[in-house]
Each structure stands twice: as C-alpha cells, then as structure tokens.
Amino acid sequence: MFVYSMKASTLKFFAILGLALIAVVALTVFVPTYTVATTSAIAERNESIRFDGIKTNEDRIAFLEQYGWEAESTPVEEAEVVVPREFDKVMTTYNEIQKQQGLDLSKYAKKTMMRYTYKITNYPDYAGTVYANILVYRNRVVAGDICSSDANGFIHTLPMPEKVSE
Numbered sequence: 001m002f003v004y005s006m007k008a009s010t011l012k013f014f015a016i017l018g019l020a021l022i023a024v025v026a027l028t029v030f031v032p033t034y035t036v037a038t039t040s041a042i043a044e045r046n047e048s049i050r051f052d053g054i055k056t057n058e059d060r061i062a063f064l065e066q067y068g069w070e071a072e073s074t075p076v077e078e079a080e081v082v083v084p085r086e087f088d089k090v091m092t093t094y095n096e097i098q099k100q101q102g103l104d105l106s107k108y109a110k111k112t113m114m115r116y117t118y119k120i121t122n123y124p125d126y127a128g129t130v131y132a133n134i135l136v137y138r139n140r141v142v143a144g145d146i147c148s149s150d151a152n153g154f155i156h157t158l159p160m161p162e163k164v165s166e
Helices: 008-030 040-048 057-066 089-100
Strands: 077-082 112-120 130-137 140-148
Touching (some): 057 112, 057 130, 089 140
Antiparallel strands (some): 077 112, 130 140
16 A cells, blocks of 8 residues: 655645746736837838948938938037947837837847937927937947937937928
8 A cells, every 4th residue: 555645845835836837827828028010101111211331421411311301511429339238217218219210229238339410400490409319330320319409308210200380
C-alpha cells in the first residue's frame, strides 16, 4: 500500500504557484498590446518625403522644403545629441510628436546623432521666431519638429499647418 502525506506548507506552495500561473495567463490574455498605427494620410505623406541621403546642408534645406518650409541657409545651431536609453516625461512627449508623423526615436536609444536647427522664414500667420529642428542619424532624418522660441510658444510635427482663416 502506498501512502503519501502532504504538509500544510507544501499545499500553500502549490496553491501560490497555481495562482501565479493563473495571474500570468490572465495578464497575457487580457492586457492589450499597444502599437502606434500609422494612418493612411501619414503613410501617403511620408511616401513622398525623402528622409535619407541627408549628407549636406543643402540636403537638409531641401528636406525642409519638402514640407513647404523656407529656412535660412545657415543653421542657427548644430549639436551632437545622444538619445537616452530610458525616456523621461519630456522625451516621451517629444517622441509622441514624432510618432504622429510616422517616426519613432525609441529605436535610436543610446545612439549619437546630429541636431540641426534652422530659422523658418515663412511660418503662416505668426510674427514670432520659429525654428525647425531635425535629428540626423547616418544620413537619415529620424526626428524633427517645428517650434516657437516665445515663452508661450508651440511645438508640432514637421508638416506645415493650414493657414488660419480670418
């Protein structure tokens, strides 16, 4: 005759193990996965925009011109930047702007790249100073924005906004 006895601690162990397994399965099934879906409008717009082959100042100016921007011929600033491994709140917000235009800086964590800042001369219906920033990694634009230097300024994606009707 075979007799097997179990201690209360053994029962607790298997009960906790079973509950943990159920929790993992439930989380796997019920927690949604989030992906940034590129809308067809973004995809169509980005198909006509050339993001690679950006080697010279003229290439960067031409890149901005694809969006309809007129920029001064000399950059206001050229700076080497490193994309952080983990994004803080500011960087997460900036990357959300990039995702709105079909780009994603999280792919470039810990990468060193160049940031070029140009003064924009044709921003519609705005009298303040406006800059275009583009981040270039291995001759490819990987991020960019249009921003105001005013205290109550703005920052948005690279495409030119529609003119405000009066």
